Amino acid sequence: MGIESSTTTAASAAAIGLREAKKRETRQLISDRATELFIAQGFERTTIAEIADAARVAKKTVTNYFPHKEDLAFDHQDEFVAGLARTVAAREPGESALAALRSSFLSAVMAHDPVAGFAGPEFTRMIAESPTLTTCLRGLHDRREDALAAALAEATGADPGDITPRTAASLLGGVHRVLFGRIQELTLAGHTNSEIASVLLPEAMEAFTLLEPALSDYAR
Incomplete structure (x- = not known):
């Protein structure tokens, strides 16, 4: 039996x-x-x-x-929305949220990750030309920021009424939003993924560095 x-x-x-x-x-x-x-x-x-x-x-x-x-x-929207929160949850001991997210983004740029924005000219143009999809993309960015705020609150043990995780998520999510838009901009301008990556790497480093005075030790 x-x-x-x-x-x-x-x-x-x-x-x-x-x-x-x-x-x-x-x-x-x-x-x-x-x-x-x-x-x-x-x-x-x-x-x-x-x-x-x-x-x-x-x-x-x-x-x-x-x-x-x-x-x-947006068939990979769940991955997009949860990505930043997962990076924070998986960061190394002693690593700040800023450092983990910066490292993850730079890796995504070098890998030409579609979820980071490297979706190709046809797909990128499809979004840009659709009011519906443009609005939906903004909503996905908002949801990703909300998920990041929840992850930061858990990581720091913040009280429910503490606005610090939401503020940090707004700053970190804002940088990702700007860089995502930059990838779209360069894609629509006709640049290859390799060319975009070469432009994005120093720009991303500068963008994340701007957050260091406020967030270098946050959620370490």
Whole structure:
């Protein structure tokens, strides 16, 4: 009975793994087809029905995976929103929040990380030309800052009414927001990722250095 039980459990786990893999494939397919259509004809002019047809799925399948149309364009939004908070939570002992976030951002620039803004000219132009997506991006920056404030409050043991974590998050999030916009600006100007990185590295160092008088020891 033990062998049968183990075999059944393994088979069940394998089936679940296959279903999850299929779901991920379907989700990625829908996202890819949606992005292609958004780039080709604009976000506002693209319908859910057209996306469903392109991905060869039902409209309901699209909305099951992506409840809001904007989610199709920003399919990595959860990673974006949580990124700064995770960096603070994972910082080394004795490392300040500023130092951890600066190091993480510089690494992202060198890696040409899409989440940091290296999304390519077509995708970047798609966002810039869409009022809906531009507004949504601002909201994602706000949510990322809120998540960072919560992480800083936890890291420092701040009282619920203490505005210090929110103030620090505003400063740190503001630098990231400016640098993200800078990457978009240079991308739309026709620069390659390597060229953008060469410009961003010294600019990012200068931007983070401006925060050192206030935050060099914060959340150390």
